Amino acid sequence: MLRALAKGMGTTLRMLFRKKQTLKYPFVKKERAQRFRGRHELRRYENGLEMCIGCELCQVACPAAAITVMPAQNDPENPNSPGERYAYKYEIDMLRCIFCGLCEEACPTEALHLTREFELADFTRESHIYGRDRLVNRHTSPFRVPENVYPPFHGLRPMHEDRGEETRA
Amino acid sequence: MAAIGAAAADGRDRRPWWVRREADIERLIARYPKPKSALMGLLWMAQEERGYVADEDVAFIAERLGLSRGYVESTCSFYSLYHRQPVGRYVIVVCGNIVCGLCGGADLIRHLEERLGVRVGETTKDGLFTLLVTNECVAACDGAPALQINEEYFHKVNPQRADRILQALRDGADLAELSETIGLTAPGAVWEAGESA
């Protein structure tokens, strides 16, 4: 009986001098794996344009049907993305999302990126639907707009614009 | 090919060509079972009269043959020998196809641009030369790089030969004669052969 007690206390005593396993979360955060998949972000090119072109491939790739994309035509004066199309509405329901990363894989422009942020708790269901305001990264990334894939959109071009009046008979 | 506005300058007959040449048009259309077939001939006639095919010519031909304007323009734009814009007295057409391109056609285009002081598609200020490049082969691959000036061919044109041709035309040489003398090379002749002079 005494022996057992002593053994138990001994273990406790030994553990006191070992390195601690628990972290003082949220003051101390655990190191996450390199490929950890957390909250999504929509990245921007170095010139500030959104990389997302509103193609909806993430939406169709999502096994949890958590993504909704509504595309629209870019305003030529004030484009959101390179090319003709952008997502005017982009929503991810974080409560539905299973963080599988298929959307990231489907993205043809590598706009969608799963960050390592995981603290998504909130008080209402609505606040878990992330819109463009929370998804689009405020900071630009080092990526450059690829050449000639999505040329800048200058509005619909008239059918016959090249020949000037002076060349007509 | 008639120079631009020659008929009008004469002051003889200022009516549109299709009025003046109504009989020719009738004859041309009558040659074919369907009027549509006279399209090429009428376009050629328009170009003969004016030097190029103007918008009003397209409209007239479409109306006359019962075609849409689009159809006429489509045919006209297919053939590189029809011009939709005023051209100079000599239209220099450089073959833009691969054989001529590989044999020095690209350099030739650059050289001509420099010498004429115009870019491809433009006409010199004196109205003498228009420089064009075809999309398709001019069917003179044996003489690559080839030039076509109006209806005459010039084979194996290197920059020096091009200069000689331009100078001769500026001096008022006859185009057909020029092509006979320095334009065409004998079959089997090599680049240097035409070069000797």
Next chain:
Amino acid sequence: MSDTVTLTINGRAVQAPKGMGLVEAAALAGIEIPVFCHHRKLKPVGVCRMCLVEVEGQRKPVPACTTQVADGMVVRTESDLIRHLRQGVLEFLLLNHPLDCPVCDKGGECPLQDNTFKYGPATSRLSVPKMKKRKAVDLGNFIVLDEERCILCRRCTRFDAEVACEGTLVVGQRAHEALITTADGETYDSYFSGNVIELCPVGALTSKAYRFKGRPWDLSRVPSVCTACPVGCNIELDFRFGELARVLSRENPEVDNGWLCDRGRFNYRYVHSADRVTQPLLRRGDTFVPVSWTEALMEIASRLRSVVRDHGPEAVGFIGGGRLTNEEAYTFQKLAREAVGTPHIDHRVAGQKVTSWAGYPGRLDDIDGADVVVLVDVLPAEQMPVADLRIRRAAQRGAALLALGPAAPGYRVPHTFIPVMPAGLARFLEEAASLVAEGEGQGRTGELSTTGAPAGPGPAGVDGQEALVRALRSARRVVAIWGGTDAAVGRALERLLNACRRTGDDRRLSVLIPGEQANSRGAEAMGVRPDRLPGHRPVEAGAAGLDTAGMLQAAAQGRLHALYLVGANLQETYPDGRLVREALSRVPFLVVQDLFLTETARQADVVLPAAPFAAKSGTYVNLEGRVQEVQEAQAAGENSRTDGDIFRALAEALGRRLDRSSHEIRWEVQHLLEELTVDGFVTGAALPGEAGAGAPAPAAGTARGDGNRADGRRLELVAVSRLYGGGGTARFDPAFSAVRPRAEAIFHPDDAAELGIAAGDPVELSSGPEAVTLPARISPQVVKGTVQVPRGAEGPAVNMLLTGGWHAPVTVRRRVLEEVG
């Protein structure tokens, strides 16, 4: 069995009809041959080379689309060689095709994507940059062209040349610079331009209205029937998140043959227009206040009850119903006849007198086999566009196409236009009838001269008549298409056809009348007419109510105390603007049931918000008498209700239930239609004059006042239909705001010269006290002696000058600038 051949495809014996292409024959056996340029409705050209197959005995692989089946042919579509060739063809097609599938609207339903996935190489060996061409080119009213994506299959240009017979869209330039284009200065503004979007096997031609609206896999698809015109083309409605995203064709070879007009294809955004009335509105002084349905219905019921109490049920009139389903139309007349007790009900809102014809029933496919197509005072391209494609094809095939009337139809196919003034049309046809009858036995047949240009200006002389008579004498199958606006013309046309019939029993003669609204024939069959009960049963003698003109006159004279309009913007559509204005302002109680706050609705005491066509289920009858069913595709939305629900609720508010169960009306309508059906088609009604007609309408074309202004000249005003005109749906659709017709007066050059009018000059057209000032246009297509104006156009309402018909003499005067300023 000499009509079929047996061939072997991939070792399988296939029976196919003679003359069939290999692609179709393989499809019969369930073998797919990939194609790009080939389309079974267009002539094969063999330009894309995707369909190359091996045929035994042929030295080289042959294109399957241009090869016809032959007996004993042995075909291989899946050999190593063919697989290799397909990879090569695809690699070449993709050489300059941009890889912007993620932003391309075709992505997900793109044959180039699909075929590349199935047959193509995974990679390209191209290492230099692709060719750059223009993207997002404004090709026409409804279409965006991406020149880079085009693979030059020429489906679109062939459609335009072979089916629409217009030839606007062509391939320009040559070799790698070749592109789809139009003549300089033109854009592709055909009424049928939308079809090329569906034909395009890549994303080169896309819709402006559907541009970046979604992906094909997002859409929920509901089959439906178009309600823009009486042809009743079959359509598919594609919804995304409950919003109508686009309209596609749903091929029905007997009706639309797989084509749609642009009105049917693109006029759908009004369904979600912000201008729609979404709540019942009640007039309080000069403004409307939104009220609940209960309040609105109680108000209508109490007002109607007091009118009936004070003036009897005959003081209430009901107008409209041509856009309702048969079930709703049936409920509508029940509401009028049973719940209110008035005989005054009429579906005709645009001056049409006859919507169907019992004699000489016509079918749309009669046009395909016709030798002679006669258009009598009708513009098929504007009133029945998709049926017009059949007419054009018939004319191109060699059928004689003759157009009679005051307005030229403007075809590019061979045709003869015989200008006849509206007033002389009946006489012209009667004379032709006696000529046909006389000439019988003489066997006079001859070459009919057909020209693309109108056969000379001015009223038709003997030439036109002779052309018509000569064509009719030799014809075996005649289709007459008639606008149905003048009953006298109808009787004359009947005499002409009777005369033709007498000359030979084996002749097939048919008549088609495009109704003024999509379901005019259904409304008529359901008894939405003062002189007919449901099922074309005539009302007892003397019990017939007033027709639209009669009701408007009664209202203007203060004899009608309540008017109920359903889906009818009379102010725009009725050819007597002054009468409508007087009637609507005089009538003490006006109810308008519509989608929008139209000019007519603005004068109402109560406006009831109706639901658009997509929210309805029921049946429609098209112009040939075909019954087509639609199902509910979306909820009525907001606070609107379907017309049928409104009628039932109102009847209940009036203290009468119209149906004991929800299926009762549907069952009754089905029963009625079955009774009327002969050979699968609903029969037409007898011509007016044969049955008890309504109150005699004022003779069309009579002048109002003598209008003898010394400085003007008398011309015949001819108001012509325009596909994008009209009172409702096109006006409230943002896609149509730029293409809607503008009010203008179009003159023949000679008339213009005589009046001293140049294009753009303001001209004043006047009739009696009414005058309208319009900008002038000059066109040789207009018949000399007439001034043409579009119906239902933006701008001053021209129907102020009319008196019940779509033509009237007017005084034309050029306005000097001071007067205008």
